[in-house]
Amino acid sequence: LTQISFLSSLIYIGESAFRGCSSLTQISFLSSLIYIGESAFKGCSSLTQITIPSSVISIGNSAFYRCSSITQFSIPSSVASIRNSTFSRCLSLTQITIPSSVTSIGERAFSGCSLLTQITIPSSVTSIGDGAFKGCSSLTQIVIPSFVTSIRNYAFYSCKSLTQITIPSSVTSIGYHAFDGCSSLTQITIPSSVISIGNNAFDGCSSLTQITIPSSVTSIGDFAFSRCSSLTQITIPSSVTSI
Numbered sequence: 001l002t003q004i005s006f007l008s009s010l011i012y013i014g015e016s017a018f019r020g021c022s023s024l025t026q027i028s029f030l031s032s033l034i035y036i037g038e039s040a041f042k043g044c045s046s047l048t049q050i051t052i053p054s055s056v057i058s059i060g061n062s063a064f065y066r067c068s069s070i071t072q073f074s075i076p077s078s079v080a081s082i083r084n085s086t087f088s089r090c091l092s093l094t095q096i097t098i099p100s101s102v103t104s105i106g107e108r109a110f111s112g113c114s115l116l117t118q119i120t121i122p123s124s125v126t127s128i129g130d131g132a133f134k135g136c137s138s139l140t141q142i143v144i145p146s147f148v149t150s151i152r153n154y155a156f157y158s159c160k161s162l163t164q165i166t167i168p169s170s171v172t173s174i175g176y177h178a179f180d181g182c183s184s185l186t187q188i189t190i191p192s193s194v195i196s197i198g199n200n201a202f203d204g205c206s207s208l209t210q211i212t213i214p215s216s217v218t219s220i221g222d223f224a225f226s227r228c229s230s231l232t233q234i235t236i237p238s239s240v241t242s243i
Helices: none
Strands: 002-003 027-029 073-074 095-097 139-144 163-168 210-212 233-235
Touching: none
Parallel strands: 002 027, 073 095, 139 163, 210 233
Antiparallel strands: none
16 A cells, blocks of 8 residues: 545544554645544654644554654644654654644653654643653753653653753653763753652763752752763752752
8 A cells, every 4th residue: 555545525634544654755644634643653764754734633643653664754833742652763853843722741742753853842831740751862952841840751752863952941840761861961950949869760871061050959969960071060958859
């Protein structure tokens, strides 16, 4: 199966409908489509481009998982959330547009998108799931929106090209392995809102030279700064009760 054209009456594509159609190169959607189900196009590894109409309000978990030939993707402004693993392992994805309608990014949403160099997270986003950008090894910088309260576990794990990140004052916790393996990260400012730093949070940040822990922090997890081989100075405030 190499090409699909849908009827104008189609509103719903069900779960795993075209999963594993590895020769599918092109899809043409019409403006009647409302819902794309879970794993609908999972493993469609030859699919190079896809245009989602503005009528779509929901894209299911893993809908485009391992669509390894897609280079760019535009999410319509009718979509409110990017679900778990939606674009995970899209190995050729270099550009994606997230509209201001999106309020949440699910677990592993962009995990393994190793060619994704830049992504703008709109200020409407309040929640970013575990491992959302795990393994995005070409990502160089990112700004976390001001309504996000937690940097979740493995959020930026192994983002090896990440040199700059902005953490807003809304964040109260940094999860385990959050920045593990971010070997190009040279500096980071932890806001005074942060209470806890999880296990292995900055493990392997080998270019990090200094860090200041705010007086709001009460606990630093196991291996939090393990393998930070360039770290020459660190200040631990008296608020910290456990390391």
